[in-house]
Amino acid sequence: LDEALEYDADQLHAHLLLARMSLETGNLNDAEASLDRALRLAEAEDHPPLEIYALKASADLLRGVTDSDWTTRALDMNASYGDIYAIPAHFYVITRRYREAIELLLEAVRIQPDLWAAHAELGVNLLRVNRIAEAMAHLETAYRGDPFSAKIVNTLRLIDSLDNFRDVVRMPEMDEENLGAGMILRLHRDEAEVLVPYVTDLVNDSIRTFSERYGFAPTEPVVVELYPEHDDFAVRTSGLPGIGLLGVTFGYLVAMDSPSGRTDNDFHWGTTLWHEMAHVFTLEATNHLVPRWFSEGVSVYEEWSTGPLPGRHVPMHVLQAVAEDKFLPITDLDSGFIRPTYDGQVMVSYMQAGLICQFIERRWGQSAFVAMLEQYTQGADTATAIEGALGVSPDVFDQGFEAFIVDEFGSVLESLDDWKAQVERGYAAADNADWGAALEAASAAVASVPEYVADGNPYLLKAKAHDELEQPDEAVATLESYWSLGGHDAGALKGLARRLDERGRRADAIDVLDDLLGVVPLDSELHVELGDWLMAEERAPEALREYRAVLALNPYDQAGAHYRLATAYRQLEDAAKTREHLLYALEIAPHYREAQQLLLEIAR
CATH class of the missing domain: 1.25.40.10 (Tetratricopeptide repeat domain)
Structure with missing residues (x-):
């Protein structure tokens, strides 16, 4: 122009x-x-x-x-x-x-x-x-x-x-505090029975958390829509298919991909929903006057600090952008979302906004977020909000943030090229079955950028190399580090859980599988294994939730699903429900010996 x-x-x-x-x-x-x-x-x-x-x-x-x-x-x-x-x-x-x-x-x-x-x-x-x-x-x-x-x-x-969706209304009970005005879950009927308890728990947890942190309670029910077809979600947000977003918040309405809406193993629906729920609060607390950068920054920060996925997750290409000095001044940051000037700038802006909020929290405390929101509610622009809430000019703020980035990432940025070289060397060695060299390279990469657990991370390579070198304890320790930092590859975490269970650490194994529900809640095998371990630990109420999910997924072994439900109800001393599910199991499989025996026991 x-x-x-x-x-x-x-x-x-x-x-x-x-x-x-x-x-x-x-x-x-x-x-x-x-x-x-x-x-x-x-x-x-x-x-x-x-x-x-x-x-x-x-x-x-x-x-x-x-x-x-x-x-x-x-x-x-x-x-x-x-x-x-x-x-x-x-x-x-x-x-x-x-x-x-x-x-x-x-x-x-x-x-x-x-x-x-x-x-x-x-x-x-x-x-x-x-x-x-x-x-x-x-x-x-x-x-x-x-x-x-x-x-x-x-x-x-x-x-x-939408005729194929179910609206599930959940209103707070009289004794439930800090749950706002409740929620309406709009879920596809093929998935609703499985997802309702997990989505309900996460939405309730987020409302409690954010109500306390931001001093604002929702005045309307929050509508949460999960779409199993990504293109349907895309149309919901923009009217056209094909966009790359995972979720969007319009105020009291959240729309996002359901767990089946993404085929990649990297989609953590739990952290996505947590991110979007934070938007509900920043938007509605300011009557939608909050700028894009601050609303996104708070959501990213809350993902890292209070959400279901632990750790700070900064993609490698964003670290590269930091190394190339591509972060924007605070007063210009909205332009990185609205008018990006290079490929990937929107994600860079998301991460910069999240890191800015982390800087604000470290320097001024979490209450500064509330002060910023109050400034925006009064119609302030970002420069005025920074000065009014934090007491510094935007230029001084930018200088402080730059120093924060150097403190947080200075050594990592200096190691980026070496990290990339070590990862490439490690995977090349693995391709040649040179596991000693693979372990050496992967270990060096982990040491130089320990936070990175996303796609192409060296942790999984390091664990594999330990296994190939017959070092199982070291492999488990590596996978535990990966998990504790927010790594969530489904195959890796299932393997970690089983190995922890074999080592007598069932409580930790249960925690791993429970976290994995934020990635693959439609995995019937996961629910069975988690339910069985919970039953062994005499945690029948939690096991019941998993066994109900198994039945809702319409498994091949319907009789086994009903039998497991019967055992959970037996542990809860609910004789009527125990009998009901045993009869269902025997109707499907009349010669099911364990079901016959349990039915005889409760009849005595």
């Missing part, structure tokens, strides 16, 4: 596009300058100024002026110009102020009923606040006017697919 304007400084549409980009990144002064130039050009060319008026009204809106003179001017010129409301609504949407956007879009379609794009946007945003019937009505209207829109068609199909 800059080059185009250098060639011809009087291109009206270039100035309008530049203004839109400035508005999206919050650079209101630059936007106003572009719009003033565009207005002069429009007057000189006798071009209708309505779009300029709408963008001027958008700038006023972002400054907190909701009754802009530019709106009045536009309506005086054309009383049916719906975009005077629809265009400003866009800037509410990208700053996640969906309720205000809906009000503007309703006004847009009221004065211009054939503004199909506004009906479509209205439908999508009504879905974001769980007003499904109204969303359907506006999307159907949009479809009648624009039947070829992929966004409209996909969203209507998504709404139709």
